[in-house]
Amino acid sequence: xxxxxDRQTKAALKQDQFVTTTATGLEWAxxxxxxxIVTVSILLAVIVLAVLIGVVWNSRSQAAANAFGDAMxxxxxxxxxxxxxxxxxxxxxxxxxxxxxxxxxxxLAVAHKYGLTADGRNAQYFAGITYMEEGQTQSAEDTxxxxxxxWNKELASLANFALADLYRQTGRNQQAVxxxxxxxxxxxxxxxxxxxxxxxxxxxxxxxxITDANKIYAQLKDKxxxxxxxIIAAEKLNPAPARAGR
Numbered sequence: 001x002x003x004x005x006d007r008q009t010k011a012a013l014k015q016d017q018f019v020t021t022t023a024t025g026l027e028w029a030x031x032x033x034x035x036x037i038v039t040v041s042i043l044l045a046v047i048v049l050a051v052l053i054g055v056v057w058n059s060r061s062q063a064a065a066n067a068f069g070d071a072m073x074x075x076x077x078x079x080x081x082x083x084x085x086x087x088x089x090x091x092x093x094x095x096x097x098x099x100x101x102x103x104x105x106x107x108l109a110v111a112h113k114y115g116l117t118a119d120g121r122n123a124q125y126f127a128g129i130t131y132m133e134e135g136q137t138q139s140a141e142d143t144x145x146x147x148x149x150x151w152n153k154e155l156a157s158l159a160n161f162a163l164a165d166l167y168r169q170t171g172r173n174q175q176a177v178x179x180x181x182x183x184x185x186x187x188x189x190x191x192x193x194x195x196x197x198x199x200x201x202x203x204x205x206x207x208x209x210i211t212d213a214n215k216i217y218a219q220l221k222d223k224x225x226x227x228x229x230x231i232i233a234a235e236k237l238n239p240a241p242a243r244a245g246r
Contacts, residue, residue: 064114068123071106075099075126100133121152125159132166140166157183157191161199168203176203194220194229201236 077099080092093099107127114120125147131140144166147159164179180203183196197216204213217233224230 060114061117061119064110064117064119064123067106067110067114068119071103071110071123071126074106075103075130097134100130104130104134121147121150121155125155125162128159129162132162132169137166137170154188154190157186157188161191161196164199168206173203173207192229194224194227198229198232201233 078086078090078092079094079096079099080086082094086092093102104127107123107130110123111120111127115124124143128140128143128147131137131143134140141163144159144163148156148163150156150159160179160183164176164183167173167176167179177200180196180200183191184193184200187193187196197220201213201216201220204210204216214237217236220229220233221237225234
């Protein structure tokens with residue numbers, strides 16, 4: 001009997017507590033109705049804005065991807081010499097320089113319009129590459145430096161790698177050496193340390209610094225004998241003899 005009464009008492013207490021809590025909440029809501037409405041409105045506005053931003057961003061990203069794809073199609077168009085047979089309807093360019101010029105304009109347009117997207121940043125990198133192929137050294141250097149200074153480490157390393165090549169082409173070997181050493185110290189998936197070291201060794205070879213080049217090759221061979229850089233280094237240290245008759 002007492003047990004039943006205790007249960008009824010507890011149930012009544014819980015119900016009273018629920019009623020009291022609910023009443024208190026309703027009273028607070030009535031007193032702060034304006035504040036509640038404003039807060040809810042702000043939250044709804046934030047949610048709607050986030051959805052709109054997502055939709056717009058996805059739309060721009062897709063547009064950037066399409067535009068970048070069109071530019072890459074031009075950049076990959078074959079170069080043919082006069083008289084060389086090509087399938088009917090196939091677009092071609094007479095020279096790599098002419099192709100680079102046309103592709104460069106497309107890459108620049110994508111980078112300018114969609115610079116905040118991934119494809120927009122990729123387009124800026126290829127704008128620097130095509131400037132190089134056109135022979136516009138200063139424009140290539142300025143553009144690649146912008147990419148190299150970006151937050152995307154992979155793309156920045158590719159831009160630095162291209163800059164090193166540009167410096168070598170223009171007789172600024174020490175600047176190229178500095179970049180190769182920097183890429184070695186801070187490798188990425190796009191530009192592994194071994195690749196940077198191979199290029200540095202080739203630069204030393206071109207300068208006649210054979211001892212320095214061989215030292216790099218030997219280190220790469222010891223560190224990564226079965227890796228790409230180690231295999232190339234081994235071939236550089238022990239070039240295969242030319243076959244008879246060649």
